Amino acid sequence: LYKPDYTSLNAENADVALRYVGDGPERYPNIFDNAKFDVDGADQTRLIQALKTLASGENLETAVNVDEVLRYFVVQVFVMNWDSYLGHTGHNYFLYEEDGILSILPWDYNLAFGTYALGMTDPIRDPNVLLNWPINTPARGETMRNRPLYHNLMKNDEYFARYHAYFDQFLAEYLESGRCEALIRETQALIAPYVEEDPTAFCSYEDHLLAVDTLLEVCRLRSESVRGQLEGTFPSTLAQWAEHPDAGVDASHVDLRALGDFQDLDNAKARQDAALAALE
Known part of the structure; x- marks a missing residue:
């Protein structure tokens, strides 16, 4: 089990991206x-050797747990978690190898649902862009080419079709069935008393309630967008989206900052310090 991570974001970090760069372990x-x-x-x-096979684009099932990795990317792309392997940084995942077969395990989703963009230097804040983000090219060209665990699998027609099939299953069984909303509401009711009384909370209880409602609306709109992409009525690549930027669901009423923003951390610090001091 490994947790690949860069020591400097300015370095090439080819190994974090799971690119084959030679046979020496020092690479x-x-x-x-x-x-x-x-x-x-x-x-x-x-x-x-698994990375070398992955780079070749051939016999990928001898080096990658393809089914598990495809399922991972379906959820990853749906929740728009760009502080990840598919994002600029390329990190925030666990890598598991067994008998020469690689699996990728989820890690660090606190900036999912498009909220990572809110912390970037030049952020994308338009919810119409974020909630309609294409599922077939979830990263821009240079990033995509440097992420072989996604890119090389998607170049295989069979795996690409299976990726779409899993998206269809995910939408039908979890989102469109109401299962996801029921789980979120059940969890909300379970934790409500603790959230309301927490003196170290990042936000008010009212803001928490707004965040849950916003999350449900984000999931609903994202589900509609992905369904449209699967059926070919909405752009599913960045190139298509550039030609038809107004196509997709209308998410203009959504304020993603309601899901939490970096400013919340600063605003809560004094209140948290006071609450912790009272416990000492």
């Missing part, structure tokens, strides 16, 4: 230096 410090267990030479050789 992959951001993977092997972040191993969660002791790693020997055989472990390193198996993982590097």
Whole structure:
């Protein structure tokens, strides 16, 4: 088990992106230096060989748990989690290797549902852009080409079709069925007394209620957008979207900052410090 991460964002970080850059283990410090267990030479050789196969784009099932990885990317793309393998940073995931087969495990979703853009230097704030973000090219060209675990799988027609089939299943069984909303409301009722009384909360209880309602609306609109993309009525690539920027669901009434913004952390600090001091 590994948690690949960069030491400097300005570096190439090819290993964090899971690119094959040679047979020497020293070429992959951001993977092997972040191993969660002791790693020997055989472990390193198996993982590097898997990356080499991934780079070739052939016989991918001998190096990748394809079914599991496709399911991972369906959810990842749906929730628009760009502080991730598909984003500019390319990190925030766990990598698991067993018998030369790679799996990717989810990690760090606090900036999902498009809210990562709110913390960027030049942020995308338009909910119409974010909630209609294309599922077939969820990253821009240069980033896409440098993310072989997504890009090389999607170049395979069979895997690409299965990716769409899993999206259809995800929408039908979780979003369109009402299962997701029921789970969110059940969880909201379960934690409500604790949220309301929490002296260290990042926001008011009223803001919490607004956030839950906003999350449900985001899921509804994102589901409608993805369904339209699957059926070909909405753009499913960035190139198509550039030609038809007004196509897609109307999300102009959504304020994604209601899901939480970086400013909330600053606003809550004094209140949290006071609450913690009272416990000492």
